[in-house]
Amino acid sequence: MTIRIACLQLDIAFGDPQKNEQQAEKAVELAVKEGADIIVLPELWTTGYDLTRLDEIADDNAERAKTFASRLAQTYGIHFVAGSVAKKTDAGVTNTMIVANRNGQIIKEYSKVHLFQLMDEHLHLQSGNEPGLFSLDELSCAGVICYDIRFPEWIRTHALSGAELLFVVAEWPLPRLHHWRTLLMARAIENQCYVVACNRAGSDPNNVFAGHSLIIDPWGEILAEADEDPGILLADIDPALVRDVRSRIPVFADRRPRLYEETTKKFFKTY
Numbered sequence: 188m189t190i191r192i193a194c195l196q197l198d199i200a201f202g203d204p205q206k207n208e209q210q211a212e213k214a215v216e217l218a219v220k221e222g223a224d225i226i227v228l229p230e231l232w233t234t235g236y237d238l239t240r241l242d243e244i245a246d247d248n249a250e251r252a253k254t255f256a257s258r259l260a261q262t263y264g265i266h267f268v269a270g271s272v273a274k275k276t277d278a279g280v281t282n283t284m285i286v287a288n289r290n291g292q293i294i295k296e297y298s299k300v301h302l303f304q305l306m307d308e309h310l311h312l313q314s315g316n317e318p319g320l321f322s323l324d325e326l327s328c329a330g331v332i333c334y335d336i337r338f339p340e341w342i343r344t345h346a347l348s349g350a351e352l353l354f355v356v357a358e359w360p361l362p363r364l365h366h367w368r369t370l371l372m373a374r375a376i377e378n379q380c381y382v383v384a385c386n387r388a389g390s391d392p393n394n395v396f397a398g399h400s401l402i403i404d405p406w407g408e409i410l411a412e413a414d415e416d417p418g419i420l421l422a423d424i425d426p427a428l429v430r431d432v433r434s435r436i437p438v439f440a441d442r443r444p445r446l447y448e449e450t451t452k453k454f455f456k457t458y
């Protein structure tokens with residue numbers, strides 16, 4: 188059984204949630220016409236990185252984003268990994284991914300665990316402390332946000348918990364395109380899972396973004412890759428390939444976790 192994935196590589200209007208919702212809805216309609224089963228949006232797709240105006244534009248408890256995701260998922264009968272939004276909570280604002288299943292139920296909220304200082308996230312956002320695990324039908328999934336992919340131990344934790352498909356939502360800048368592609372391929376190969384990575388296109392006052400959304404299979408082969416422009420990236424995935432790759436090279440069974448722990452205890456240095 189194959190599943191058609193669509194990454195909506197949008198150019199996000201800076202600090203303009205209403206405009207971004209309108210263009211996201213149009214892109215969802217187009218992806219549905221292309222037969223998408225699962226649709227993915229980028230990181231902070233309602234506000235962009237307009238972090239100094241979060242008091243005004245962050246979404247109270249992400250209610251607006253959740254209503255949007257739920258409505259479109261139910262209307263079109265799609266699973267919707269509805270990117271991340273700035274979610275206003277009593278404890279501050281988090282960068283939170285929203286996932287709706289095809290019945291329109293919100294089945295996951297994941298808040299970015301590693302805040303990216305180079306883009307001032309630590310000054311305006313609170314980090315999350317929970318894993319990004321969820322299921323879509325029979326498929327075990329995980330979702331993480333942009334800078335999180337630099338932490339292989341965090342992604343491994345999700346793979347060890349059963350994730351077969353890793354969603355990455357991002358606003359990754361162009362100067363580090365090489366890191367983006369390489370890290371995503373490595374995460375797919377080492378965890379023997381599909382990686383579906385949806386980046387934004389365009390620029391904001393501080394950054395030009397890389398685009399190059401990617402859909403990678405558990406062998407690390409690129410099934411589809413966008414260029415730098417806005418657009419919809421499509422690919423069909425077959426979840427059975429994950430089990431096949433994991434049985435051919437049994438990386439999970441061959442791990443030596445006790446040795447890693449002992450070595451860390453003996454030689455660990457703080458940086």
Ligand SMILES: NC(=O)CCC(=O)C(=O)O
Pocket residue numbers: 230303306332333334335337357358359360363366
């Ligand atoms: N939005 C982000 O987390 C960007 C991460 C990034 O650019 C990196 O190099 O890491």
